[in-house]
Amino acid sequence: MSRTCRVRPARRPLWRWRRNPLRRHSDVVEAWIVLAVWTLALLGGLFAGAAAGAAVHRNLADRRAAVHPVSARLTEDAAAGSPVLTGYDVGKSWVTVRWTGADGTVRTGLAEALPTAVAGSRLQVWVNHGEQLVDPPLNQTEAACESLATAVLVGPLVATVVWGGGRLVRRQLMRRRLAEWDAEWRQTGPQWRNFSGGKG
Numbered sequence: 747m748s749r750t751c752r753v754r755p756a757r758r759p760l761w762r763w764r765r766n767p768l769r770r771h772s773d774v775v776e777a778w779i780v781l782a783v784w785t786l787a788l789l790g791g792l793f794a795g796a797a798a799g800a801a802v803h804r805n806l807a808d809r810r811a812a813v814h815p816v817s818a819r820l821t822e823d824a825a826a827g828s829p830v831l832t833g834y835d836v837g838k839s840w841v842t843v844r845w846t847g848a849d850g851t852v853r854t855g856l857a858e859a860l861p862t863a864v865a866g867s868r869l870q871v872w873v874n875h876g877e878q879l880v881d882p883p884l885n886q887t888e889a890a891c892e893s894l895a896t897a898v899l900v901g902p903l904v905a906t907v908v909w910g911g912g913r914l915v916r917r918q919l920m921r922r923r924l925a926e927w928d929a930e931w932r933q934t935g936p937q938w939r940n941f942s943g944g945k946g
Contacts, residue, residue, distance in 0.1 A: 776919050783912030787905040795901025803893040810883040818843035818871045821854070824863040837861070843869055847877040855879040 820841055827839035838858040847853050857871045857879060872882045884892060 776916060779912060779915055779919070783909060783915075787908040787912070790908050791901040791905030794904040795897035795899075798900035799893040799897030802896045803889060806884055806889040806892065810889075813872045813874050813880050813883055815870050815872050815882075816845045816847075818845035818857065818869050820859060820863055820865050820867050820869060822865050824859040824861050827859070829861075830858055843871060845871065845873075847873075849877075851877075853877055 821844050822842055824839040824841045827841040830836055830838045830840060835858050839861050840856050841859045841863070842854055843857045843859075844852060844854045855871075855878070857869060859869055863869065872880050874880050
């Protein structure tokens with residue numbers, strides 16, 4: 747039984763950077779493009795993710811600084827209020843609450859409360875500088891998670907966009923290289939046929 751011997755081609759890493767007679771100018775250009783794309787994809791993804799996460803963190807911090815909690819009193823039983831139908835507070839009820847503003851005036855508004863809350867009970871609500879009821883801000887832990895999630899999503903997205911752009915550029919270079927090979931073969935092909943005894 748005869749064995750077939752398979753010859754594995756020698757791997758030559760970074761061959762585009764080495765001087766050899768087969769290396770073309772387009773090979774060097776492609777090598778630089780690959781290096782630039784991977785560098786931009788890595789660093790751009792890291793910086794973009796970090797910048798997006800920091801922007802979200804600042805935005806949430808500004809929102810926390812623009813609101814403050816106040817103690818309000820329910821003016822009616824929560825069971826008589828309208829149920830909350832959307833969001834994370836489904837199961838609670840909209841109820842009218844009363845609180846005293848920073849200027850000493852009594853204000854009223856709608857807030858979410860558990861259905862078991864009764865008139866006269868206390869409820870913490872959040873208001874802005876205009877003494878208008880707003881949604882409670884995210885706490886420090888929730889804000890950190892939101893910032894991290896944004897960074898994790900934005901970073902790979904930017905890196906993928908950069909990598910995709912590099913692929914398009916390399917594809918154009920490949921088309922140009924094939925066109926150059928066709929043009930050179932049209933010039934050298936007849937000479938090879940003459941050397942081999944073929945008919946031109």
